Amino acid sequence: MSWWNRFSSQAAPGTLDRIMKRKRAEIEAFTPTATSPNPAPRDFVGALLQRPSGRPVSVIAEVKRKSPSGGAFPHTDVVAVARAYEAAGASAISVLTDGPDFGGAMGDLVAVRAAVSVPVLRKDFLVSAYEVERSGQFGADAVLLIADALEDSELREMLDAARESRVAALVEAHTEAHAERALAAGAELVGINNRDLATLKTDVGTALRVMPGLRSRARVLVAESGLKSVTDLIAAREAGADAVLVGESLLRDAEPGRALARLLGEDGPQP
């Protein structure tokens, strides 16, 4: 890396910092709506632990219209893609609800949940217990919490809110230190993100290095980001993953459902 690149990447605020600033400003303007009863939650943990036979791991398949690292994806009908994922064997669907950076909306979560019967994860940059509760009211069976971006006290409050709302919480970390913070705060489901959300650089070795040290203490381990092949899934399984979270490599395909079937090793009838 040249001195200029090193200088400019240090000088520029990281992507995660930029998004979290926006999210923390948004929450102030967030007006509570009338609360509706939480619909019967679907069992996210059970879905990830019941690995269908013959598959290396359970897959949480993600829908998003764009991303800061990947640009725009060719599919805009996230409901159709979610249906195709379910038909191809996804154990759960991850729905990006952030608008500015991922082209999503809460309406996508509601529409996807109505269209599939597997559990649905709300993927966003949540900053408060109130948003966790509200996610459940909109039908999220699980929420993502990003340990690297939250204080310990926030993480605890949000985990409490998730338990009260009967919403599963997948706590994501990019480093071993943040994964330890997640466990200390009481997280049972831990995701290791191969992508550094500050620099957007992805190293699929990250989860493989960090997961073995967490295996005995996490109920569910998920390897996240940058996964493309059956080999990647087998490596994740061998490092202790129960599930993987995959978006981009499926969304780049003309047929994301077929791409998922291939990833699960089901490329048509076996001889």
Ligand SMILES: O=P(O)(O)OC[C@@H](O)[C@@H](O)c1c[nH]c2ccccc12
């Ligand atoms: O599209 P990919 O590289 O397969 O990655 C999916 C998912 O892991 C990624 O979208 C993600 C992981 N953690 C996040 C936090 C916020 C936004 C997005 C993410």
